Amino acid sequence: MSDELVRVKNVWVHYGDVPVLEDINLSVQQGDFLGIIGPNGGGKTTLLRVILGLIKPSRGKVSVMDTSPRKARRFVGYVPQYSLFHREFPASVWDVVLMGRCGYRGVFQRYTDQDRRLALQALETVEMSGFQDRQIGKLSGGELQRVFIARALVLEPKLLLLDEPTASVDTAMQTEFYQILDRLRQNMAIVLVSHDIGAVSVYVDKIACLNRRLFYHDSKEISPEELEAAYGCPVDLIAHGVPHRVLRRH
Amino acid sequence: MGFLEIMRNPVIAALLASVACGVIGTYVVVKRIVFISGGISHASFGGIGLGYFLGVYPILGALVFSLVSALGMGVVTRRAKLPEDTAIGILWAIGMAVGILFVFLTPGYAPDLMSYLFGDILFVSALDIRMMLVLDAVIALTVFLLYKEFLSISFDEGFGEASGIPVERLYLVLLCLVAVTVVALIRVVGIVMVIALLTIPAATARQFTHSLRKMMALSVFLSCVFTLCGLGLSYLLDWPTGATIILVGGLMFLVSWGIVDLRRKKRKYVSV
Numbered sequence: 001m002s003d004e005l006v007r008v009k010n011v012w013v014h015y016g017d018v019p020v021l022e023d024i025n026l027s028v029q030q031g032d033f034l035g036i037i038g039p040n041g042g043g044k045t046t047l048l049r050v051i052l053g054l055i056k057p058s059r060g061k062v063s064v065m066d067t068s069p070r071k072a073r074r075f076v077g078y079v080p081q082y083s084l085f086h087r088e089f090p091a092s093v094w095d096v097v098l099m100g101r102c103g104y105r106g107v108f109q110r111y112t113d114q115d116r117r118l119a120l121q122a123l124e125t126v127e128m129s130g131f132q133d134r135q136i137g138k139l140s141g142g143e144l145q146r147v148f149i150a151r152a153l154v155l156e157p158k159l160l161l162l163d164e165p166t167a168s169v170d171t172a173m174q175t176e177f178y179q180i181l182d183r184l185r186q187n188m189a190i191v192l193v194s195h196d197i198g199a200v201s202v203y204v205d206k207i208a209c210l211n212r213r214l215f216y217h218d219s220k221e222i223s224p225e226e227l228e229a230a231y232g233c234p235v236d237l238i239a240h241g242v243p244h245r246v247l248r249r250h
Numbered sequence: 251m252g253f254l255e256i257m258r259n260p261v262i263a264a265l266l267a268s269v270a271c272g273v274i275g276t277y278v279v280v281k282r283i284v285f286i287s288g289g290i291s292h293a294s295f296g297g298i299g300l301g302y303f304l305g306v307y308p309i310l311g312a313l314v315f316s317l318v319s320a321l322g323m324g325v326v327t328r329r330a331k332l333p334e335d336t337a338i339g340i341l342w343a344i345g346m347a348v349g350i351l352f353v354f355l356t357p358g359y360a361p362d363l364m365s366y367l368f369g370d371i372l373f374v375s376a377l378d379i380r381m382m383l384v385l386d387a388v389i390a391l392t393v394f395l396l397y398k399e400f401l402s403i404s405f406d407e408g409f410g411e412a413s414g415i416p417v418e419r420l421y422l423v424l425l426c427l428v429a430v431t432v433v434a435l436i437r438v439v440g441i442v443m444v445i446a447l448l449t450i451p452a453a454t455a456r457q458f459t460h461s462l463r464k465m466m467a468l469s470v471f472l473s474c475v476f477t478l479c480g481l482g483l484s485y486l487l488d489w490p491t492g493a494t495i496i497l498v499g500g501l502m503f504l505v506s507w508g509i510v511d512l513r514r515k516k517r518k519y520v521s522v
Contacts, residue, residue, distance in 0.1 A: 052412045070414075078412040085405055089280060090462045095401065102402045103414035108395050135460040136405075151409070 003030045004066075005159050005189050006051055011060030013046055020046050024060070024214045028159065033185050035200035036193040038210035044193040045081065047210065048161050051191075052078060065158065074104060077152030077188070079145075081163040087137035093147050094132045097122055100154035115154070122150035126180055142173035146180065153184075160184065162192040178203045256372070257485075263374040264477035266382040267438045267447070270389055272470030274431040275452035276462065277424060281404040284449055286323055289338040290425065291432040291444040293319035293345025298366045298441070299352030308366060309381060312436060316429035319345055324425045328418060369440030369492030371481060378437045385434040389427055400424060401462055438477065439492040450499040451476060457510045476502065 006028035013021040020043045028034060038044055049055045050062055053069030064072035077100075100122070101115040123129045126146040131139070139147065145165060152160060162181075166174055181190055182203050193210075194200055200207065208216035278287050297315025301308030323341050327334040353360050365373065393400065399420050402410045411417045428448075435444045455468035480495030487494075 049412075054411060073412070073414045078409065080406070080408045080412065086280070086282070088456060088460075089405060090456060090460050090465050091401065091405055092460065095462075096405065098398075099402045099405065099409070100413065102398050102410070105398070107399060107416070111398065148409075155413070 004028070005030060005032075005064065006191075007061075007063045008047075008050070009061045011050060011057040011062060013043070013050060013055060014058045019212065021050070021057070021214075022212045026208070026214060026216060028189055028191060030158075030189055031185065032189045032191075032206060033181070033204050034189075034191045034206045034208060035204035036191065036208045036210050036214075037197050037200055038193075038195065040195050042195075042211040044195070044210055045163055047214075048078075048163055048191070048193060051161065052076060074155065075158040077149075077155050077157030077160045079148050079152050079160070079162040079165055082141075082168045085136070089137055091136050092132065093123070093128065093134050093136055093139070094119065096136050096147055097150045097154060100151040104155060118154045118156065119150070122153040123147075125153060125184070126150045141168035142170065142177065145169050145177065149180065149184075158188050160188050160190045162190070164194055165192060166194060166196065257481075259374050259376070259379060260371045260481055260491075261478065262379055263371055263382060263438060264481055265474055266379065266386055267435050268451075268470050268473035268477055269386050270382070270431040270434040271447040272451055272455075272468075272473045273389060273393055273466050274427050275448040275473070276455070276466045276469055277400060277404060278428060278448045279452040279456060280462070280465075281424070283425070283428070284445065285335060286327065286338050286425065287428045287432070287448055288445045289323055289342040289345075290316050290320045290429050291436075291441050292342045293323075294429070294432055294436070295350075295366070295441050296345040296348035296352070298363075298436075299349030299356075302356045302360050302363075303352040307377070309378070309433060309436065312366075312441075313430070313433045315345065315348075316432050317426055320425040320429040321422055324418075324422045328421070365440070366436055367440050367442050368490060369436070369438050369443065369495075371438045371477075371491045371495075372485075374437050382434045382437075385430050388430055389434075392423065392427055396420065396423065404462075439495055443492055443496050446496045446499060447473065447477075450496075450503050454499075454503045454506050457506060472502075473499075 004027055006026065008024050008026040011021060011024040012019060024047065036044055036047070046055060050057055051064060051069055053064075053073060062069055065075055097119045098111055098115060101111060101118065105111060105115060120129075123132065126149050128143065128146050128150060131143065131147070136144070136147070145168060166177065169177055181192075184190065192200065192204065208214055278284055294312040294316035296319075297311035297313065298308045299311070300315065301311030304311070319341055323338055326332065326337045326341070330337060353363060362370065362373075399415060402415055403417050403420050403424075407417050431448065432441075432444050435447055439447055451469035451473035452465065454472050455465045459465050459468060476499035477495050480498040481491060483489070483498060484491040484494035
């Protein structure tokens with residue numbers, strides 16, 4: 001197998017007649033930590049859903065791990081945008097993490113010891129081992145986010161997709177969050193999308209800009225002109241980008 | 251006929267109905283499909299009417315109609331570009347209208363039509379009980395086999411879909427189970443009040459536990475208590491059973507809700 005995990009080639013997606021993604025080209029390699037930024041409604045979630053095989057592009061080709069996105073799902077961990085479950089939902093942290101194995105295990109099957117072992121490991125990885133029996137609605141935004149990452153990790157993915165992961169996490173918790181991702185990237189490629197330029201921190205090593213079109217060239221550098229083109233208005237790089245540099249490794 | 255003989259079938263029916271509504275009601279409450287469940291139960295009236303018209307066991311007609319309307323509403327609300335509550339409201343009324351039309355077209359008087367609308371547990375037949383037994387078995391077996399899937403799609407459909415769970419098909423299976431439960435409950439509280447037995451025991455149980463399994467067990471138990479108390483009370487006071495059962499359940503829910511709420515406030519006060 002090649003080092004290329006995701007290959008998106010000339011992909012267009014339309015909702016009705018409206019194009020949401022225009023001629024997207026993207027390649028994610030093993031070991032990549034790619035941040036995709038762009039305004040709300042710019043097609044970020046759509047792009048992730050294309051990679052997950054939940055949306056069929058109207059034009060173009062997508063392959064994940066040299067096969068179709070659908071077949072590759074078993075190797076892709078997904079952390080959806082903050083999910084709106086009811087706070088009183090009767091499930092524990094443990095129940096939720098095991099759900100990550102549900103699709104893999106298959107209909108009519110019970111969870112096995114292997115599933116439970118992986119769930120335990122995943123909780124350790126995100127430093128939430130002590131929270132197993134806690135009711136899911138009783139967690140803070142940051143804790144919840146870590147549990148959802150654990151739920152994605154139980155598949156032992158080669159690729160981790162995160163949709164607006166910092167939306168519900170306060171700034172202080174973000175450092176911790178990125179440290180977890182930094183550890184994870186030894187074992188998997190990570191793609192993170194966010195509308196908040198500042199949220200994509202120094203840990204990311206490649207940045208792309210998405211607003212229907214994708215501006216991307218394999219590096220962390222992005223010119224103010226490109227940002228402007230993506231956001232459709234001048235973006236104040238200094239105001240957004242620099243304060244978060246405070247959170248550099250320590 | 252002695253008291254025990256009169257009460258034997260109704261008590262068995264109450265217990266069997268409690269299994270169905272405790273287990274499926276739990277999903278109805280946590281997955282928030284109360285309104286669609288109300289739609290399914292009312293639409294099943296079309297089947298009652300059809301049963302009268304064709305001269306077959308009306309409950310059988312209700313089973314067919316509720317299953318068809320469950321699948322119909324499930325597919326329409328997911329795929330059509332209609333707001334979910336609008337689609338449910340329309341199918342709800344169409345089902346009722348079909349039933350009324352069939353009853354109108356049936357020559358002669360429709361005996362115990364009211365009992366299907368408002369329930370009449372005192373007159374459940376041996377056939378009703380056998381049918382409820384079969385429906386309970388179907389529900390228990392399906393929930394046993396699909397427990398982890400139903401938990402996943404109840405909690406987070408988006409993630410389920412992305413991780414390869416056939417979310418839509420499972421949702422339709424769950425709605426079919428709601429349909430089956432509705433039919434099992436028709437004889438007990440009637441089409442109009444089925445929704446109360448699907449929600450009250452589960453909503454009461456949720457206040458006391460954070461585990462889905464325990465919530466199911468507790469709501470089955472509570473449902474037994476509500477239906478048996480209601481049954482006894484309606485016998486003593488000579489009130490309509492369906493309505494009495496619902497009122498007993500509703501009252502107990504309000505009381506437990508009040509107690510839990512009070513305790514929560516007290517705890518807050520202490521922690522301050």
